[in-house]
Amino acid sequence: MSSPEIPFANYQYEIYLRGSMMNQRPRRPLDWQRLEEQAAATLARGPWGYIAGGAGRGDTMRANQAAFDRWALSPRMLRDVAQRSTARTVLGTPLPAPVLLAPIGVQTLAHPDGELATARASARTGVPLVTSSASSFTFEEIAEASGDTPRWYQLYWPKDRTIATSFIRRAEAAGYSALVVTLDTWLLGWRPMDLDEGFLPFLWGEGNVNYLQDPAFRALLAAPPEEDMQAAIGQFAFQFSNPAVTWEDLAFLRETTELPIVLKGILRADDARLAAEHGVDGVIVSNHGGRQVDGAIGALAALPEVVDAVGDRLEVLFDSGIRGGSDALKALALGARAVLLGRPYMWGLATGGEDGVVDVVRSLLAELDLAMALTGHRTIDDVDRSALVATP
Ligand SMILES: Cc1cc2nc3c(=O)[nH]c(=O)nc-3n(C[C@H](O)[C@H](O)[C@H](O)COP(=O)(O)O)c2cc1C
Ligand SMILES: CC(C)CC(=O)C(=O)O
Secondary structure, three states: OOOOOOOHEEEEEEEEHHHHOOOOOOOOOOHHHHHHHHHHHHHOOHHHHHHHHOOOOHHHHHHHHHHHEEEOOOOOOOOOOOOOOOOOOEEEEEOOOOEEEEOOOOOOHHOHHHHHHHHHHHHOOOOOOOOOOOOOOOHHHHHHHHOOEEEEEEEEOOOOOOHHHHHHHHHOOOOOOEEEEEEEOOOOOHHHHHHHHOOOOHHOOOHHHHHHHHHHHHHOOOOOOOOOHHEEEEEEEEHOOOOOHHHHHHHHHHHHHOOEEEEEOOOHHHHHHHHHHOOEEEEEOHHHOOOOOOOOOOOHHHHHHHHHOOOOOEEEEEEOOOOOOHHHHHHHHHOOOOOEEOOOHHHHHHHHHHHHHHHHHHHHHHHHHHHHHHOOOHHHHHHOHEEEEEEO
């Protein structure tokens, strides 16, 4: 779609032109707060609670927002930003902007086309998606729908290594170019909104398709799922996660694949150093959008110490709380190589399927381009901590 020669910011002129020449308004709010309200009104209580909810009292979710408030952008003037580009190479892959779509499971909760709609939006915008192990379509179907746009694969590391190996091989064969290993969800956080509804969509719902069809998983069953679904789901629930994993186990992943490995859920400098010592290629500073540990550090507050500890050895990415282009720019200024967008693209998916995700992604890219330019930067690589001041 947009190339560096056609700045993403031009999206706003398209919208103004449609409004003034054709009296056409955008299909859904570009104001994300209103979009979120519309998504909440579109979805039933269970799915909405699952997407929106956080752990415990929601303190970590609030801390994520508060951490952005602690930094303000400090714009520079008269720096010729006529020619500019948001492009950046992330883990060896050239991207139109340092932005990816975070792994989100069971997306059919938001829209019947689920991850296929997200993947098509990824194909249309050039912004990669990270496919979750708990996706509601197969890794292969999602890969096909994402076309030529690069894609990454997120592993929820199962107990049985033959299943983990099978998932990795399937991801490699389907053209995923990095392996994201999520570290913060070996156990599900205490999530009152889901508990109040008794709603756990991925175990019994469509989030198990990648297990039920996997040859290594099926080899562990006494009878195929088509004959004994209850036993298959029991085995899936048992296999899904392995809270006993330690740093030493990473050697298995390193030996199993040559894909770059990225650890998701790092919040401390010492863990980041351990990640570097264990031969991974990147980390994602993230607290899972406040869905796991309540009362935890806001993810952005943890970013500088992780960048200072390992930024010269690993690519440090960031998610948890990105709600617009200025948030993305703040994380990039603090040293994130790229950011991952989470819940907001689910609001687009819920309200408009594929087109809804495209609109959310285009508005983020436009706002990031504008934030970069209006603060006096021509490229993302020009952006550093001097773009920020701490707020009193
Ligand atoms: C509904 C939902 C499902 C998620 N599923 C996954 C998942 O399957 N794997 C994973 O690593 N992270 C998952 N996450 C976490 C996201 O990847 C990301 O860390 C989080 O959404 C960032 O917070 P934010 O959305 O508030 O910005 C999920 C998040 C949400 C909201
Ligand atoms: C446990 C998963 C299947 C999904 C997830 O990561 C989440 O709900 O936060």
